[in-house]
Amino acid sequence: MIELFEFALSGNCYKVRLMLSLINLKYESRIVNGLEKEHKAASFLAMNPFGQVPVLKDKGNVLRDSQGILVYLALAYAESSWFPMDPVQSAEVVAWLSTAANEVSRGPGALRSHYLLGRPINLEEAKSVTENVLSILENRLTNRNWLATDSITIADIAIYPYIALCHQGKVDLFPYENIRKWMVRIESLPNYISMQGIDKQVL
Numbered sequence: 001m002i003e004l005f006e007f008a009l010s011g012n013c014y015k016v017r018l019m020l021s022l023i024n025l026k027y028e029s030r031i032v033n034g035l036e037k038e039h040k041a042a043s044f045l046a047m048n049p050f051g052q053v054p055v056l057k058d059k060g061n062v063l064r065d066s067q068g069i070l071v072y073l074a075l076a077y078a079e080s081s082w083f084p085m086d087p088v089q090s091a092e093v094v095a096w097l098s099t100a101a102n103e104v105s106r107g108p109g110a111l112r113s114h115y116l117l118g119r120p121i122n123l124e125e126a127k128s129v130t131e132n133v134l135s136i137l138e139n140r141l142t143n144r145n146w147l148a149t150d151s152i153t154i155a156d157i158a159i160y161p162y163i164a165l166c167h168q169g170k171v172d173l174f175p176y177e178n179i180r181k182w183m184v185r186i187e188s189l190p191n192y193i194s195m196q197g198i199d200k201q202v203l
């Protein structure tokens, strides 16, 4: 059985839960006790030396990083359209995975951890990264349904959580109509699941 080591309120862990649900894969959730610093214990560091969730265990393999785990799940269990092997499409998907780990994390992700969890951040930088990435996403989604190809891919799943959680970082998505429509498309998928803090979009 697949095991997912996770925090309930982590958008990166939710990313993996959402993917598992969309492709209808059963798994066991192992909630890591953040307050007790379980993710910094030697047993956890042996799975992920960065001491971060999510970590996924499957068939003796231990995988870390939400983007890495999405790639694994797509290649091991999902239809090929989730991570196409065409060189250009594949590069496009990976570019968005990179955006999820970089700009989305440094912008909307950082603002959320500041306002929700009180983390100290460079507020001006996080706001400017957020504005830039939202405007790039808004432009990208003009006349297209999905970020990387003509169908949903792991790129959409990687970007979605911290955009859907933007309001917890005091970011208003109202001006971004294309982004909101894209979120509705994701939220309408069969087997879509939400997480605490994400209310489905109403257009």
Ligand SMILES: N[C@@H](CCC(=O)N[C@@H](CS)C(=O)NCC(=O)O)C(=O)O
Pocket: 007, 010, 011, 012, 013, 039, 051, 052, 053, 054, 064, 065, 066, 067, 101
């Ligand atoms: N690039 C990693 C980032 C993972 C990450 O930042 N995890 C957070 C929870 S969302 C964490 O474990 N934080 C605890 C820590 O860094 O000590 C991913 O996408 O999985």
